[in-house]
Amino acid sequence: MLENPIFFYIASAIIIFFTIISLINKNIINSLLAAVMVFFCGALFFYLLGSEYNAIIQAAVYGVAVPVIIGLSIMFSGNVSCKNSTETENKREFKLSYFTLLSGGIFVLALVYVIMISVSILPDTFCIKEIAQTTSYDVISAFAKGIFIDYVWAFELLSLLLTIVIAGFTLFNRRRDS
Amino acid sequence: MMNNITMYHYLFIGLFMFLTGFFGSVFAKNIIKVLISIEFMLLGININFVTFGTYCDGLDFEGYIMSLFYIGIGAVEFAVALYLFYLMFQKKDSDNIQKYTDL
Numbered sequence: 328m329l330e331n332p333i334f335f336y337i338a339s340a341i342i343i344f345f346t347i348i349s350l351i352n353k354n355i356i357n358s359l360l361a362a363v364m365v366f367f368c369g370a371l372f373f374y375l376l377g378s379e380y381n382a383i384i385q386a387a388v389y390g391v392a393v394p395v396i397i398g399l400s401i402m403f404s405g406n407v408s409c410k411n412s413t414e415t416e417n418k419r420e421f422k423l424s425y426f427t428l429l430s431g432g433i434f435v436l437a438l439v440y441v442i443m444i445s446v447s448i449l450p451d452t453f454c455i456k457e458i459a460q461t462t463s464y465d466v467i468s469a470f471a472k473g474i475f476i477d478y479v480w481a482f483e484l485l486s487l488l489l490t491i492v493i494a495g496f497t498l499f500n501r502r503r504d505s
Numbered sequence: 506m507m508n509n510i511t512m513y514h515y516l517f518i519g520l521f522m523f524l525t526g527f528f529g530s531v532f533a534k535n536i537i538k539v540l541i542s543i544e545f546m547l548l549g550i551n552i553n554f555v556t557f558g559t560y561c562d563g564l565d566f567e568g569y570i571m572s573l574f575y576i577g578i579g580a581v582e583f584a585v586a587l588y589l590f591y592l593m594f595q596k597k598d599s600d601n602i603q604k605y606t607d608l
Binding site: 332335339342343346347349350355358359362365366369372373376377378380381384385388389392393396397400401403404465466469470473474477478481482485488489492496499 | 509510514515518521522525528529533535537538540541542544545548551552555556558559565566567569570572573574576577578579580581583584585587588590591594600
Protein backbone atom coordinates (compact mmCIF):
# COMPACT_ATOMS: atom_id res chain seq x y z
CA MET A 328 0.00 0.00 0.00
CA LEU A 329 1.36 3.42 -0.91
CA GLU A 330 1.31 5.39 2.32
CA ASN A 331 2.03 8.83 0.89
CA PRO A 332 -1.25 10.81 0.70
CA ILE A 333 -0.04 12.77 -2.31
CA PHE A 334 -0.87 9.75 -4.51
CA PHE A 335 -4.43 9.75 -3.22
CA TYR A 336 -4.93 13.45 -3.87
CA ILE A 337 -3.44 13.28 -7.37
CA ALA A 338 -5.59 10.25 -8.24
CA SER A 339 -8.67 12.00 -6.81
CA ALA A 340 -8.04 15.13 -8.86
CA ILE A 341 -7.55 13.08 -12.03
CA ILE A 342 -10.63 10.94 -11.50
CA ILE A 343 -12.88 13.96 -10.75
CA PHE A 344 -11.58 15.93 -13.71
CA PHE A 345 -11.90 13.13 -16.22
CA THR A 346 -15.32 12.01 -14.95
CA ILE A 347 -16.71 15.48 -15.52
CA ILE A 348 -14.95 15.72 -18.91
CA SER A 349 -16.35 12.35 -19.91
CA LEU A 350 -19.93 13.36 -19.18
CA ILE A 351 -19.84 16.95 -20.44
CA ASN A 352 -17.84 16.48 -23.63
CA LYS A 353 -20.03 16.28 -26.73
CA ASN A 354 -17.52 14.31 -28.78
CA ILE A 355 -18.08 10.66 -27.89
CA ILE A 356 -14.48 9.65 -28.70
CA ASN A 357 -13.09 12.22 -26.25
CA SER A 358 -15.68 11.03 -23.76
CA LEU A 359 -14.48 7.44 -24.18
CA LEU A 360 -10.82 8.41 -23.73
CA ALA A 361 -11.68 10.30 -20.56
CA ALA A 362 -13.61 7.25 -19.33
CA VAL A 363 -10.51 5.09 -19.91
CA MET A 364 -8.54 7.44 -17.66
CA VAL A 365 -11.27 7.16 -15.03
CA PHE A 366 -11.16 3.36 -15.14
CA PHE A 367 -7.37 3.33 -14.76
CA CYS A 368 -7.64 5.73 -11.83
CA GLY A 369 -10.17 3.34 -10.30
CA ALA A 370 -7.53 0.62 -10.58
CA LEU A 371 -5.05 2.97 -8.89
CA PHE A 372 -7.49 3.44 -6.02
CA PHE A 373 -7.77 -0.32 -5.62
CA TYR A 374 -3.99 -0.51 -5.51
CA LEU A 375 -3.80 2.27 -2.94
CA LEU A 376 -6.30 0.36 -0.82
CA GLY A 377 -4.05 -2.70 -0.89
CA SER A 378 -6.02 -4.85 -3.32
CA GLU A 379 -3.52 -5.44 -6.11
CA TYR A 380 -5.51 -8.31 -7.59
CA ASN A 381 -8.64 -6.19 -8.01
CA ALA A 382 -6.50 -3.42 -9.50
CA ILE A 383 -5.15 -5.76 -12.16
CA ILE A 384 -8.63 -7.10 -13.00
CA GLN A 385 -10.04 -3.56 -13.13
CA ALA A 386 -7.26 -2.35 -15.44
CA ALA A 387 -7.56 -5.40 -17.70
CA VAL A 388 -11.36 -5.49 -17.96
CA TYR A 389 -12.42 -1.85 -17.74
CA GLY A 390 -9.18 -0.17 -18.82
CA VAL A 391 -8.62 -2.27 -21.94
CA ALA A 392 -11.43 -4.68 -22.88
CA VAL A 393 -14.52 -2.54 -22.32
CA PRO A 394 -13.15 0.57 -24.12
CA VAL A 395 -12.32 -1.62 -27.13
CA ILE A 396 -15.95 -2.81 -27.26
CA ILE A 397 -17.22 0.77 -26.88
CA GLY A 398 -14.83 1.90 -29.62
CA LEU A 399 -16.23 -0.75 -31.94
CA SER A 400 -19.76 0.40 -31.12
CA ILE A 401 -18.84 4.00 -31.91
CA MET A 402 -17.32 2.84 -35.19
CA PHE A 403 -20.46 1.12 -36.41
CA SER A 404 -22.81 3.80 -35.10
CA GLY A 405 -20.86 6.50 -36.95
CA ASN A 406 -21.93 9.29 -34.55
CA VAL A 407 -25.24 9.84 -36.34
CA SER A 408 -26.88 11.78 -33.55
CA CYS A 409 -24.41 14.66 -33.85
CA LYS A 410 -26.15 15.70 -37.04
CA ASN A 411 -29.56 16.11 -35.42
CA SER A 412 -29.17 18.49 -32.50
CA THR A 413 -32.48 19.99 -31.45
CA GLU A 414 -33.40 22.43 -28.74
CA THR A 415 -34.60 19.62 -26.45
CA GLU A 416 -31.26 17.88 -26.73
CA ASN A 417 -29.46 21.11 -25.86
CA LYS A 418 -31.65 21.38 -22.78
CA ARG A 419 -30.71 17.84 -21.78
CA GLU A 420 -27.03 18.71 -22.25
CA PHE A 421 -27.53 21.72 -20.01
CA LYS A 422 -29.24 19.58 -17.37
CA LEU A 423 -26.41 17.05 -17.55
CA SER A 424 -23.80 19.79 -17.05
CA TYR A 425 -25.87 21.27 -14.22
CA PHE A 426 -26.26 18.02 -12.33
CA THR A 427 -22.65 17.02 -12.90
CA LEU A 428 -21.56 20.32 -11.37
CA LEU A 429 -24.09 19.78 -8.57
CA SER A 430 -22.65 16.38 -7.73
CA GLY A 431 -19.17 17.93 -7.93
CA GLY A 432 -20.33 20.53 -5.40
CA ILE A 433 -21.65 17.83 -3.08
CA PHE A 434 -18.30 16.11 -3.38
CA VAL A 435 -16.40 19.30 -2.53
CA LEU A 436 -18.55 19.78 0.59
CA ALA A 437 -17.92 16.18 1.58
CA LEU A 438 -14.20 16.62 0.97
CA VAL A 439 -14.17 19.69 3.22
CA TYR A 440 -15.82 17.56 5.89
CA VAL A 441 -13.21 14.81 5.67
CA ILE A 442 -10.37 17.34 5.67
CA MET A 443 -11.85 18.80 8.84
CA ILE A 444 -11.93 15.30 10.30
CA SER A 445 -8.33 14.79 9.22
CA VAL A 446 -7.20 17.85 11.16
CA SER A 447 -9.37 16.74 14.12
CA ILE A 448 -11.71 19.72 14.11
CA LEU A 449 -14.68 17.37 14.11
CA PRO A 450 -14.85 14.19 16.18
CA ASP A 451 -14.43 10.95 14.29
CA THR A 452 -17.86 9.56 15.09
CA PHE A 453 -17.95 6.54 12.78
CA CYS A 454 -15.87 3.99 14.67
CA ILE A 455 -13.73 1.88 12.38
CA LYS A 456 -11.53 -1.04 13.29
CA GLU A 457 -7.79 -0.75 12.90
CA ILE A 458 -6.52 -1.69 9.45
CA ALA A 459 -5.13 -5.18 9.58
CA GLN A 460 -1.45 -5.37 8.73
CA THR A 461 -1.53 -7.74 5.79
CA THR A 462 0.81 -9.17 3.22
CA SER A 463 0.11 -10.18 -0.38
CA TYR A 464 -0.02 -13.81 0.80
CA ASP A 465 -2.92 -12.96 3.16
CA VAL A 466 -4.86 -11.29 0.35
CA ILE A 467 -4.33 -14.16 -2.08
CA SER A 468 -5.25 -16.79 0.51
CA ALA A 469 -8.38 -14.79 1.40
CA PHE A 470 -9.29 -14.68 -2.30
CA ALA A 471 -8.76 -18.43 -2.62
CA LYS A 472 -10.87 -19.10 0.46
CA GLY A 473 -13.61 -16.75 -0.70
CA ILE A 474 -13.80 -17.90 -4.30
CA PHE A 475 -13.29 -21.63 -3.87
CA ILE A 476 -14.89 -22.25 -0.45
CA ASP A 477 -17.24 -19.51 0.79
CA TYR A 478 -18.65 -18.26 -2.51
CA VAL A 479 -17.99 -21.22 -4.76
CA TRP A 480 -21.59 -21.39 -6.06
CA ALA A 481 -21.63 -17.67 -6.89
CA PHE A 482 -18.31 -18.08 -8.68
CA GLU A 483 -19.57 -21.05 -10.69
CA LEU A 484 -22.76 -19.15 -11.51
CA LEU A 485 -20.73 -16.22 -12.80
CA SER A 486 -18.65 -18.57 -14.94
CA LEU A 487 -21.87 -20.07 -16.31
CA LEU A 488 -23.22 -16.59 -17.03
CA LEU A 489 -20.10 -15.65 -19.00
CA THR A 490 -20.30 -18.90 -20.97
CA ILE A 491 -23.99 -18.30 -21.75
CA VAL A 492 -23.24 -14.78 -22.98
CA ILE A 493 -20.48 -15.97 -25.31
CA ALA A 494 -22.60 -18.87 -26.61
CA GLY A 495 -25.60 -16.55 -27.02
CA PHE A 496 -23.66 -14.03 -29.08
CA THR A 497 -22.33 -16.78 -31.31
CA LEU A 498 -25.80 -18.28 -31.85
CA PHE A 499 -27.41 -14.89 -32.53
CA ASN A 500 -24.76 -13.94 -35.05
CA ARG A 501 -25.02 -17.31 -36.84
CA ARG A 502 -28.79 -16.98 -37.05
CA ARG A 503 -28.51 -13.44 -38.39
CA ASP A 504 -25.94 -14.47 -40.98
CA SER A 505 -28.08 -17.35 -42.21
CA MET B 506 -1.91 17.94 9.08
CA MET B 507 -3.44 16.03 6.16
CA ASN B 508 -1.13 13.06 6.30
CA ASN B 509 -3.82 10.56 7.27
CA ILE B 510 -5.98 9.26 4.47
CA THR B 511 -9.04 7.89 6.22
CA MET B 512 -11.83 5.66 5.08
CA TYR B 513 -14.00 8.70 4.43
CA HIS B 514 -11.73 9.94 1.65
CA TYR B 515 -12.25 6.77 -0.36
CA LEU B 516 -15.95 6.59 0.46
CA PHE B 517 -16.51 10.11 -0.84
CA ILE B 518 -14.66 9.32 -4.05
CA GLY B 519 -17.05 6.37 -4.40
CA LEU B 520 -19.98 8.69 -3.66
CA PHE B 521 -18.82 11.16 -6.28
CA MET B 522 -18.47 8.44 -8.90
CA PHE B 523 -21.91 7.07 -8.07
CA LEU B 524 -23.58 10.49 -8.21
CA THR B 525 -21.99 11.53 -11.49
CA GLY B 526 -22.79 8.14 -12.98
CA PHE B 527 -26.38 8.39 -11.80
CA PHE B 528 -26.93 11.88 -13.22
CA GLY B 529 -25.14 10.91 -16.41
CA SER B 530 -27.31 7.83 -16.90
CA VAL B 531 -30.47 9.88 -16.33
CA PHE B 532 -29.65 12.95 -18.41
CA ALA B 533 -27.25 11.87 -21.17
CA LYS B 534 -28.78 11.67 -24.63
CA ASN B 535 -26.20 9.39 -26.24
CA ILE B 536 -26.77 5.74 -25.37
CA ILE B 537 -23.04 4.98 -25.27
CA LYS B 538 -22.61 7.80 -22.77
CA VAL B 539 -25.42 6.30 -20.70
CA LEU B 540 -23.59 2.96 -20.65
CA ILE B 541 -20.33 4.67 -19.65
CA SER B 542 -22.22 6.43 -16.84
CA ILE B 543 -23.55 3.09 -15.58
CA GLU B 544 -19.97 1.83 -15.53
CA PHE B 545 -19.03 4.88 -13.44
CA MET B 546 -21.74 3.91 -10.96
CA LEU B 547 -20.35 0.38 -10.81
CA LEU B 548 -16.85 1.77 -10.26
CA GLY B 549 -18.12 3.88 -7.35
CA ILE B 550 -19.74 0.83 -5.80
CA ASN B 551 -16.56 -1.20 -6.28
CA ILE B 552 -14.46 1.50 -4.60
CA ASN B 553 -16.85 1.35 -1.63
CA PHE B 554 -16.63 -2.45 -1.49
CA VAL B 555 -12.83 -2.44 -1.53
CA THR B 556 -12.71 0.39 1.03
CA PHE B 557 -14.91 -1.52 3.45
CA GLY B 558 -12.92 -4.66 2.69
CA THR B 559 -9.71 -2.87 3.67
CA TYR B 560 -10.92 -0.98 6.71
CA CYS B 561 -13.64 -3.16 8.25
CA ASP B 562 -13.15 -6.76 7.17
CA GLY B 563 -10.04 -7.78 9.09
CA LEU B 564 -8.44 -10.67 7.26
CA ASP B 565 -11.57 -11.93 5.47
CA PHE B 566 -11.44 -9.43 2.57
CA GLU B 567 -15.01 -10.20 1.55
CA GLY B 568 -15.33 -6.72 0.05
CA TYR B 569 -12.54 -7.58 -2.39
CA ILE B 570 -14.32 -10.75 -3.48
CA MET B 571 -17.65 -8.95 -3.91
CA SER B 572 -15.86 -6.33 -6.00
CA LEU B 573 -14.41 -9.08 -8.16
CA PHE B 574 -17.87 -10.55 -8.78
CA TYR B 575 -19.20 -7.10 -9.56
CA ILE B 576 -16.49 -6.50 -12.16
CA GLY B 577 -17.39 -9.81 -13.84
CA ILE B 578 -21.12 -9.19 -13.79
CA GLY B 579 -20.58 -5.60 -14.95
CA ALA B 580 -18.60 -6.78 -17.96
CA VAL B 581 -21.35 -9.27 -18.88
CA GLU B 582 -24.07 -6.63 -18.47
CA PHE B 583 -22.08 -4.21 -20.58
CA ALA B 584 -21.62 -6.73 -23.39
CA VAL B 585 -25.33 -7.58 -23.43
CA ALA B 586 -26.32 -3.89 -23.37
CA LEU B 587 -24.02 -3.10 -26.28
CA TYR B 588 -25.44 -6.01 -28.27
CA LEU B 589 -28.97 -4.70 -27.65
CA PHE B 590 -27.76 -1.27 -28.75
CA TYR B 591 -26.32 -2.83 -31.90
CA LEU B 592 -29.66 -4.48 -32.72
CA MET B 593 -31.64 -1.33 -31.98
CA PHE B 594 -29.26 0.87 -33.93
CA GLN B 595 -29.89 -1.16 -37.06
CA LYS B 596 -33.60 -0.37 -36.76
CA LYS B 597 -33.49 3.24 -35.54
CA ASP B 598 -30.29 4.45 -37.26
CA SER B 599 -29.55 6.72 -34.33
CA ASP B 600 -27.76 6.58 -31.00
CA ASN B 601 -30.11 9.11 -29.42
CA ILE B 602 -31.76 7.50 -26.41
CA GLN B 603 -35.02 9.42 -26.92
CA LYS B 604 -35.70 7.31 -30.01
CA TYR B 605 -35.28 4.05 -28.11
CA THR B 606 -38.76 3.90 -26.63
CA ASP B 607 -39.49 0.29 -27.58
CA LEU B 608 -37.41 -2.88 -27.43
